[in-house]
Amino acid sequence: MTAPQSQAVSARANRWHQSTLSNLLDGCSWQYFLTYVIGLDTGKKPHAAIGTAYHSAVELHEKNRMDNKETTREEMEEYAIKQFTKTIKQDDPEFEELSANVKAAIGNWYEYHRPQILEWTPVAIEPEFTLPLVDAHKPIGGYIDAIYRDRDNNTFIVDHKTAKNFDRWRDADGHRTQAAMYATALVLSPDFPEITELPEMVYMVSRTSTSNRKDFEKGRTLRVQPTIEDVRLLGDRIRAAEVIVATESYERKPEWPLCSPKWCAFYQGCQVDKTLAGSPTFVKLSVRQQNIKSHLNKKPSLTKGYRQHSNIVTQDNNTGEV
Numbered sequence: 001m002t003a004p005q006s007q008a009v010s011a012r013a014n015r016w017h018q019s020t021l022s023n024l025l026d027g028c029s030w031q032y033f034l035t036y037v038i039g040l041d042t043g044k045k046p047h048a049a050i051g052t053a054y055h056s057a058v059e060l061h062e063k064n065r066m067d068n069k070e071t072t073r074e075e076m077e078e079y080a081i082k083q084f085t086k087t088i089k090q091d092d093p094e095f096e097e098l099s100a101n102v103k104a105a106i107g108n109w110y111e112y113h114r115p116q117i118l119e120w121t122p123v124a125i126e127p128e129f130t131l132p133l134v135d136a137h138k139p140i141g142g143y144i145d146a147i148y149r150d151r152d153n154n155t156f157i158v159d160h161k162t163a164k165n166f167d168r169w170r171d172a173d174g175h176r177t178q179a180a181m182y183a184t185a186l187v188l189s190p191d192f193p194e195i196t197e198l199p200e201m202v203y204m205v206s207r208t209s210t211s212n213r214k215d216f217e218k219g220r221t222l223r224v225q226p227t228i229e230d231v232r233l234l235g236d237r238i239r240a241a242e243v244i245v246a247t248e249s250y251e252r253k254p255e256w257p258l259c260s261p262k263w264c265a266f267y268q269g270c271q272v273d274k275t276l277a278g279s280p281t282f283v284k285l286s287v288r289q290q291n292i293k294s295h296l297n298k299k300p301s302l303t304k305g306y307r308q309h310s311n312i313v314t315q316d317n318n319t320g321e322v
Helices: 005-013 018-025 029-038 046-066 073-084 095-117 173-188 228-247 267-272 280-290
Strands: 121-125 128-131 140-143 146-149 155-163 201-207 219-224
Touching: 018 029, 018 173, 018 228, 029 280, 046 073, 046 095, 046 121, 046 155, 073 095, 095 155, 095 201, 095 219, 128 173, 140 173, 155 173, 173 201, 173 219, 173 228
Parallel strands: 155 201
Antiparallel strands: 121 146, 128 140, 146 155, 201 219
16 A cells, blocks of 8 residues: 555545645645645655555455464564665664654554554455546546444454644544544445445544553544435535636745644744745746756755755845746
């Protein structure tokens, strides 16, 4: 499932994934523009690397289970770290801390979520989907972590998440769009003809840390039952997103909580020297003329900031335009 960034960006640019919709509509549309329209390198993100390694280990466990094979916690950790080192090298100063986060998440999954999962029958692990939802618009698409069937013959979706804490997981209401997208995909998919009603979405969240505290929560399970209204709202979000793309109404959003050197690879060029802050037409022209990708001026510590784009073009100091 892991793919090079160029391949992953291309796939998400050609279909609406939950993360791209959220980035465009709820996050920073300018970051979406620089990533998916221009194709700039977003750098290596520790939280994404942790999540990818964690998912690979859970996927291994469940695919082995479908083949009637056992997978130990140690085997999951070893496999996850092997995948993790493809992105974060062992000589990186944050490697030990970040790899410990990976192992903690797997350990918490093994102890907290695995007993429940073993009671369910896996129907499919990591199925991919690309399906039309709104006429004359890009299709929805992505990967579903897993589809299960319980003892009462109910079919539902499971999505695995990692989290430092549960601040974003007090309830699942903020994740209804993803639930609606995945549930709709299953109803429309010819691969699952037995699913005729929107299935429930089960979020299984694992902490990326450990503690000896008695009240420490290793994991949390949240359930969402998507409705037709959720699907309608998803369609509205797709239409709104395509209007922004068609009209190039991208805007910088400095008030966004993730607008910082730590969370955005484009912060330097967007908020500091403004070399990535002109109009969409101006930035696209600059990329073609000077190849921004070759002008990444430095590679900061992974947890303290990402690659910064600068020294690209000369702009008017007052307007930020050419």
